[in-house]
Amino acid sequence: MTRTTCPYCGVGCGVRLQEGKIDGDPDHPANRGRLCSKGAALGETLNLDGRVGVPRIHGSDVLWHEALDLVAQRFGEAIETHGPDSVALYVSGQFLTEDYYVANKLMKGFVGTSNIDTNSRLCMASSVAGHVRAFGEDVVPACYDDIDEADLVVLVGSNTAWCHPVLFQRLVAAKQARSTKIVVIDPRRTATCEIADLHLAIAPGGDVALFASLLVALDNAGAIDRAYVEAHTDGLEHALNAARAIDVVAATQLQPADIDAFHDLFVQTNRVLTLYSQGVNQSSAGTDKVSAILNCHLATGRIGKPGSGPFSLTGQPNAMGGREVGGLANQLAAHLHFEPSDLDRLRRFWSAPNLATKPGLKAVDMFDAVLDGRIRAIWILGTNPLASMPRADRVRAALDACPFVVVSDVTDRSDTAKLAHVLLPAAGWGEKDGTVTNSERRISRQRALRAPDGDARPDWWQLAQVGQRLFGSFAFGWKNPAAIFREHAALSSFENDGRRAFDIGGLASLSDEAYDALEPVQWPVTRDGKTRQRFFADGGFYTPDRKARIVPTPWRAPVSVTSADFPLTLNTGRLRDQWHTMTRTGRVARLMNHTDEPFVALHPDDVARYGLTPDGLVRIESALGATVLRVREEAGQRPGDAFVPMHWTRWFTSGGAIDALVPGATDPVSGQPELKATAVRVAPVAIAWRALLLRRATDVLPGDGFYWTRVALESGEAFLLAGWDAMPAIDTLLGDGERIDYTSRDTVRAASLVDGKLDSCLFVTQSGNLPSRDVLAHLLDAPLDAETRFALLAGRTAVASQGRTVCACFSVGLNTILDAITSQGLVSAAEIGAALGAGTNCGSCIPELEALLREGTYERAA
Structure with missing residues (x-):
């Protein structure tokens, strides 16, 4: 059995692999065996499509030493010619603490710049x-x-x-x-x-x-x-x-x-x-x-x-660990500050005479500096700023203009990876070793479940290799993550004497074996064995006079205010079964079936006020740009507000990267951008046709000029399409193969077979209904006899639709639940759970189950 931690939110749930199955760790104090729907599906994310297997320079495969030599050369040239502030790292709350530590030491300790920031700037x-x-x-x-x-x-x-x-x-x-x-x-x-x-x-x-x-x-x-x-x-x-x-x-x-x-x-x-x-x-x-x-x-x-x-409540799995090692541009490692005594302390510990002495550029300002040429080389690791940053199109323009862009990622199917001059294959979750710290300051081990895919390498190794090329091996010569952790722990207690709360000096002498066996532990863990669960009941704050500051907080309105031109306030946020920009979760069929496309949620009064149609299309526009999304009518919205989930990217939908509409207003103290209050307007989009496309291929996008969304299937993928102009050519959507089709006045049904097996199928209608994709999905890559071919073109098979997934943990569909309620007389979520399992794992679907029971009338999904 291998025990590790979940790579999703900051709860820091323990996970274990035994007998080929991944489930919750009952001995981990953060979750006591529970997992959410995303964590329960981790085993289905280990073999991602689009993995980067070897380093690439301008799209061509190269050896590691060639790629690393080039990264070191171009960074070194920028530093020598334009100074240390001409280079930057943008890293991630998906980093392990050891990755973060190496990145921070490289930039602040030896390059001499604090231009290292993290997507935790958008989070915490x-x-x-x-x-x-x-x-x-x-x-x-x-x-x-x-x-x-x-x-x-x-x-x-x-x-x-x-x-x-x-x-x-x-x-x-x-x-x-x-x-x-x-x-x-x-x-x-x-x-x-x-x-x-x-x-x-x-x-x-x-x-x-x-x-x-x-x-x-x-x-x-x-x-x-x-x-x-x-x-x-x-x-x-x-x-x-x-x-x-x-x-x-x-x-x-x-x-x-x-x-x-x-x-x-x-x-x-x-x-x-x-x-x-x-x-x-x-x-x-x-x-x-x-x-x-x-x-x-x-x-x-x-x-x-x-x-x-x-x-x-921390949003990312290791946002807290990143804060411990100075992952933000305005921090130093071990909770040290940019003040003379702390700078001297860190300079001596690292033997780093070129230590940065002032904060660097925070995320929004960093990409502005890339755009205007102040930053000449940037290395982006484990994150996708072209989708997650505000003014995402401006970030794209910045990277397009940057002389040298390096990206380390597990996949080339991210918007950011497409712009890399050097693309480095990163080890993903389940392939790397290190530690993470959750929202309650609890440090847990993340252990590898298997060898890295292809020639992928951990982020810390990539950073250390560049550090060795630029500055020698004495400061970057770690043999494994345990050695990095020992240095990190030693720094936390170096000349501390209780002046800093963060102190894990008691872990600084762990052997490799003890590090590997480390149990979850909450900091502080001092050298004399002192720990504490809570802080400040009896004062003892970490200000000069040991008193907390109660700070005046005058109210001020959000920066982007509504007006007659932009009367609605856009709020962006997360969904139950998706994570960040869907690199992992977007490729798991059962996680896509609860909410299968992006949408804008509006109060019924606003749907009526702006002439919209529930489940129709709407153009949503801010001062920065526009996109087309599906309309969702929700009584739980405040009138005057709109909500759009933040997960979908341009790889998954034509309406992706909603943050392209969000201005770059930031908090004057934290530098965190405002992602919850953007002034927008909406207008209806008349739909001329709708279509459903299923196919085995997973690397081709359907095109531009119409709305589309990609949905993962167990074998292949589906696209939901709708358009306001002419339908694109069928050949461009179906691909090659034996063609069978049926066409009427306002309906097109076509399929492509390769070696007698269904390779793709397309259903188009101007006014009618489309078949349910789950009744057709099982036919992909299956041989079709004459009867099945006829049923396919009719949009019918012997498989009944389960409807959208309500319980993602156990793949229980809406129709299955409704059938059980009516046939078995179920009257509570607990009874549904006993009958079907729904709601008995993470419980996040229980509110929806209870809502179904309250409604009393049920409509089966087609």
Whole structure:
């Protein structure tokens, strides 16, 4: 058996491989054996299409030494000619801590620039800035056990049911066991709201105002812990004065009675846990949002105690580990700061006379510098900024103009990989060794399950090899990840003496064998064996006077404001079964069947107001550009708001890279871009035809000038197509082979057979219905007799459609559930689970099961 960790969100779930099966690790404290739908499908992602097997220079295969020599040469030339700030690294929260450490040491320690940033800038930078501003250090004071012990849990900007399902189920259990009260603060009514006692559908950007008003309410009710405030904090009165100046109703657009209900719950409950995520962080006021939350916990002393505290839920698997080693451009390793004493300390530890002495360019500014020529060479590792960055088309222009672009990735099927001058094959999850740190500061081992695909190599090795070529092997001569981890741990305790919370010096002497066997452990782990689960119950902050800062947080509106021209506010976010830009999850058929295409969700009033049709097409446009998406009518949307999932890229859909519409406004403290509030407008798109295409090939896109979405099948792929102009030529979609077809006035049905087996099939209609793809998918690559050929052209087979997948963990479809409800008289989600298994693993489909039961009338999917 091999034990490792999941590569998806920051929960940090333990995973094990035994007897060829991947499942949850019951001995890992983060998940106790549970996995979400994505984690449960990890075994299906090990053999990805489009793997980069060998290094490539300008598309041609080369040997590793040739590629690495060129990278070192071009980076070295840029540094010599234009200075160290002319090069940059853009890295990833998918990195292991050891990868991050090497990258940070290379750039800040030896190149002499802090131009290394990470896609965690899009995820957790505002939390980091808020922690440092309040606590003096980036310390998460709470832990997962607090979910079990809280009497009130406040969820802010977090659809926990879908984005952190394992923690959500822990919260559900706590509510059942101890009647925990739950407040959800979110513009959208999400699946998380199904267990809420109070849902506050706050206006985008209203969080600062709401928590500032809570601070005032706490003061008015006498609920502030004056002894704690006096002994351990500074700045309360200034924060209260700023808070009293805010018109909370105008800023939040909430009913006063709902605001009062939230205040009363918080005032009257001692054990309060506030869980917040991207709805807080991804804002031009993200740091102030974090501070406004921290202020309320500091003012009441509800921090560092069982069931109490502010708790940021990390979006990526190792965003926390990256923060430990200085992965962000404004950080140094081991929670050191850009101040003379810390710079001297790090310079001596690394023996790095060329140490960078100031912060570097943060993500948005970094790609601006690439575009205007200040950065001449950039190396992008483990991330896809052409899809995930705001102003994505500007990022494309920047990389197009850059003299030298290096990309390390597992696949060439990312938008960014297509622009690489040098493409390096990276080892993927299940192929590399190292550590990750989850949201509660718990370090876990990630272990290889198999050898790397082809000639792929870990990111740390690639970086170290370039470091050796540029600066010699003395600083970059590690033999394995264990050696890197020992150095990282030693640095954390170097001249620390309790001045920094992050200290894992107790792990600095691990042997290779002990490192390999390392059990999950929460930091700190000091050399004298001291550990702690929570921080700050008795003060002891990491500011010069050891007091926390309660920070004034004036309210300000989002940067991109609505107008007559752009009357809607666009919010982007995640879905239940997808991860980031779908490199892994988009290729798993059962993960694509719950939501198979991107969409824009609008309130029914807005659908009617703008002349749209549910399930029709809509053009959505911002000041930066436009795209065409499917319309989804959702009563849980606030009128005036729109929601689009962020996962789809240009590899998966014509409407991909929604962040191309998002401006580059950033928080002035954290540099985190605002991804939740973009002014847009919508207009209907008349559909002239619709089509369904199934084929075995997985590397050809259908073309331009119409809408399409790619959907993974068990064997091959499907495309959902719709157009407003003429249909493209059938030959370009079907490919070569024996052709069979049927054509009527407004219908085309055609198929291509190779060696008597179905290679592809196409169904086009101007006004009728299309067959369900799941009843046809099993025919791909199957021999077809005369009867089956006739049934295919008729769009019928003996297989009944299960409908879209509701439970991705066990591939249970909507029609299967509806049949069981009606035939067996099922009346609860638990009974559905007992009958079909749905909802019995991660539980993220339970809200949907309960909604089906509430509706009482059921419509089978075609």
